[in-house]
Amino acid sequence: MGAFAKKRLVGLLLVLAGVTLLSFGLSAISSVDPAEAFARRSLLQPTPEKIAEVRREMGLDQPLYRQYFHWMANSLKGDLGTSLTTRNPVAADIARKLPVTLELVLASMMWIVLISVPVSVLAALKKDSLFDRIVSVLTLAGISVPNFWLGFLLLLLFAVVFPVFQVVNAGGLQGLILPSLTMALPIASASIRLFRATLLSNLNKDYVMYAKARGLSDSRIIWGHVLRNSLPPMVTMFSQYMGYMIAGSAIVESIFSRKGLGLHLISAIVGRDLPTINGCVLVIALMFVACGLAADLINLWLNPRMREGEEEAYA
Numbered sequence: 001m002g003a004f005a006k007k008r009l010v011g012l013l014l015v016l017a018g019v020t021l022l023s024f025g026l027s028a029i030s031s032v033d034p035a036e037a038f039a040r041r042s043l044l045q046p047t048p049e050k051i052a053e054v055r056r057e058m059g060l061d062q063p064l065y066r067q068y069f070h071w072m073a074n075s076l077k078g079d080l081g082t083s084l085t086t087r088n089p090v091a092a093d094i095a096r097k098l099p100v101t102l103e104l105v106l107a108s109m110m111w112i113v114l115i116s117v118p119v120s121v122l123a124a125l126k127k128d129s130l131f132d133r134i135v136s137v138l139t140l141a142g143i144s145v146p147n148f149w150l151g152f153l154l155l156l157l158f159a160v161v162f163p164v165f166q167v168v169n170a171g172g173l174q175g176l177i178l179p180s181l182t183m184a185l186p187i188a189s190a191s192i193r194l195f196r197a198t199l200l201s202n203l204n205k206d207y208v209m210y211a212k213a214r215g216l217s218d219s220r221i222i223w224g225h226v227l228r229n230s231l232p233p234m235v236t237m238f239s240q241y242m243g244y245m246i247a248g249s250a251i252v253e254s255i256f257s258r259k260g261l262g263l264h265l266i267s268a269i270v271g272r273d274l275p276t277i278n279g280c281v282l283v284i285a286l287m288f289v290a291c292g293l294a295a296d297l298i299n300l301w302l303n304p305r306m307r308e309g310e311e312e313a314y315a
């Protein structure tokens with residue numbers, strides 16, 4: 001277990017370092033000068049001297065590697081800098097926006113599990129039936145639908161044609177249903193196709209034949225044996241999708257007027273707010289890697305032989 005933990009920890013640190021380096025590198029090669037953008041927002045007619053003074057105050061006159069190490073040192077202390085647009089600490093702004101995004105992502109994951117698990121099991125048990133074919137067509141359509149189009153379609157149907165929900169986010173549980181469904185349906189469609197294929201593969205294994213020979217019922221074989229052995233790839237995929245939803249929530253948040261982390265990051269990019277951009281990228285990267293680590297730990301619990309294989313490889 002020690003070798004496995006070391007490998008995952010090294011991988012986490014490498015991913016975080018790579019993401020933050022890439023963020024700083026892209027900021028450096030951008031054609032927009034953040035000091036000039038900030039000076040033009042703060043001053044009526046900034047002179048070149050004023051812009052140069054702002055650049056020195058922001059530390060942008062230093063080499064990029066010094067800026068990076070200075071920011072990383074402060075980040076390890078919990079100081080992500082001060083936002084150039086809100087003038088608030090970046091960490092405080094993220095702390096206010098992040099719960100909105102997490103609430104949306106967790107609601108979406110709930111929809112994904114509730115939809116994909118029972119539908120996948122039924123489609124696998126009724127292979128090549130009419131139900132299986134309908135599920136195949138619907139999931140293919142669900143994968144092909146972009147989030148923004150699906151969000152506008154759901155708003156049109158359930159807020160305009162059938163006014164069950166409000167166009168502007170009303171807050172609470174009701175305000176979560178449409179945006180979470182918008183994020184969940186394409187991912188649930190992909191999950192159903194993968195989970196069905198995994199279940200069918202496990203149904204052809206020798207242990208299933210042995211269980212049938214022992215007289216176990218089909219439902220007990222499915223829910224007690226096949227489902228557990230089919231979970232590891234699904235857990236890994238769910239963790240990846242959770243990271244993708246956190247990083248890509250801006251579109252859905254903008255459609256449904258939810259002021260979360262994704263929309264906050266887009267606003268920072270438009271406003272050339274470097275401290276906020278780098279802080280949001282770091283937090284999203286941390287959560288993405290944490291989801292992957294959680295998936296690995298869950299898979300180890302589901303299949304302890306994975307741990308034995310890792311330890312043998314690093315012995």
